[in-house]
Amino acid sequence: GAGVSQTPSNKVTEKGKYVELRCDPISGHTALYWYRQSLGQGPEFLIYFQGTGAADDSGLPNDRFFAVRPEGSVSTLKIQRTERGDSAVYLCASSLNRGLAGVNTDTQYFGPGTRLTVL
Amino acid sequence: KQEVTQIPAALSVPEGENLVLNCSFTDSAIYNLQWFRQDPGKGLTSLLLIQSSQREQTSGRLNASLDKSSGRSTLYIAASQPGDSATYLCAVRQAGGFKTIFGAGTRLFVKA
Numbered sequence: 325g326a327g328v329s330q331t332p333s334n335k336v337t338e339k340g341k342y343v344e345l346r347c348d349p350i351s352g353h354t355a356l357y358w359y360r361q362s363l364g365q366g367p368e369f370l371i372y373f374q375g376t377g378a379a380d381d382s383g384l385p386n387d388r389f390f391a392v393r394p395e396g397s398v399s400t401l402k403i404q405r406t407e408r409g410d411s412a413v414y415l416c417a418s419s420l421n422r423g424l425a426g427v428n429t430d431t432q433y434f435g436p437g438t439r440l441t442v443l
Numbered sequence: 444k445q446e447v448t449q450i451p452a453a454l455s456v457p458e459g460e461n462l463v464l465n466c467s468f469t470d471s472a473i474y475n476l477q478w479f480r481q482d483p484g485k486g487l488t489s490l491l492l493i494q495s496s497q498r499e500q501t502s503g504r505l506n507a508s509l510d511k512s513s514g515r516s517t518l519y520i521a522a523s524q525p526g527d528s529a530t531y532l533c534a535v536r537q538a539g540g541f542k543t544i545f546g547a548g549t550r551l552f553v554k555a
Contacts, residue, residue, distance in 0.1 A: 328486075357543065366447070366532050366545030367487070380541045415486060430475055430494075430536070432543070434486040 326350075328435035330416050336441045337406055345401040345438045349418030356399050357419075357432060358391055360412040367415055373399060374421065406442045413437040445470045447535055449546035456523055457554050464518040464549045466533035471511050474536040478507050478518050480529040481548070487532065490518070495538065523553045 329348040337343050349356050354375055359367035369383040376396045384390075388406075393399040403410055415437045420429035446469045456462055466476070475494045479487040491500045491507040493516070499508040506519040516533055530548040537544070 355541070357541075359545075364547070366534070366547050369542050369544065372541040374541070382542060417487075430477075431489050431492050432477065432487075432534075433489065434479075436486045 328416055328418055328433055330414075330435040330438050332438060333436065334439045334441075336443065338443050339406060339408060341406050341442075343403050343406060343440065345403075345414050345440070347399045347401070347416030347418075347435060349397065349399070349416070350433055351397075353418035353420050353433075354396070355419040355421035356393060357417040358399070358401050359415040359417065361415055361437070362412050370401070403440075406440075408442050411440055411442045413439050445473075445535060445537060445542075445544045447533060447544050447546040449531075449533060449549050451549060452547070453550040453552075455552040455554065458523060458525060460523050460553075461519070461521050462523055462551075464520070464531050464533075464551070466516040466518070466546055468514045468516075468535050468544075470537070471514050472538040473511065474538045474540075476507075476509055476516050477534045477536070477543075478505075478516075479532045479534065481532060482529050490531075520551075523551075525553050525555045527551060528553050 331346045356373040358370040361367045372380040373393045388404045391401045417432040417434045450465045477492045478490040481487045493509040504521040509516045530550045532548040534545045
């Protein structure tokens with residue numbers, strides 16, 4: 325597709341349930357970021373992938389959160405035993421990140437987000 | 444620990460006015476700084492990216508400057524229009540890594 329897509333757009337779940345959120349980055353983009361955004365705040369960094377590997381997962385709040393990107397394209401953010409405090413908009417971004425001389429490849433392009441509500 | 448602050452938190456101006464949005468960061472060891480706009484209920488749209496070695500970037504009516512040593516960036520919007528109404532966010536990517544830290548944003552309202 326032309327841009328970053330995320331599914332579902334909305335997810336309502338009950339406390340204690342497991343959820344998966346999906347991100348399809350722009351084709352050919354090697355870098356992928358996950359963020360979450362609470363109302364009135366800027367996005368909060370969660371994890372960064374370069375290719376298939378999680379190069380920086382320092383933003384994951386605890387071990388209930390996990391993300392994968394097995395083929396270096398689509399990524400899934402997984403949240404176990406959801407809590408009400410996990411309610412937020414989860415945003416995904418991708419960038420080309422090719423290190424091409426004289427070319428900006430670091431711009432992050434964001435998807436529309438998944439609004440997660442934990443009841 | 445990097446902290447990013449945006450001032451003002453909200454701004455209302457009449458159409459046609461030139462305006463400046465401010466972003467400050469506490470750790471000058473950055474790789475780049477990016478400005479975004481976010482419309483209500485939507486994702487973020489990239490406006491300008493400044494690498495740490497650059498001083499400014501321009502796109503149309505937008506101009507972003509970076510003073511890394513003082514930990515400041517400004518986004519200048521010329522001849523504002525009602526369509527510019529949105530939340531503007533700045534984000535810094537840390538040097539030597541990939542973590543990107545966002546400010547809380549400035550909510551801009553341009554009155555027709």
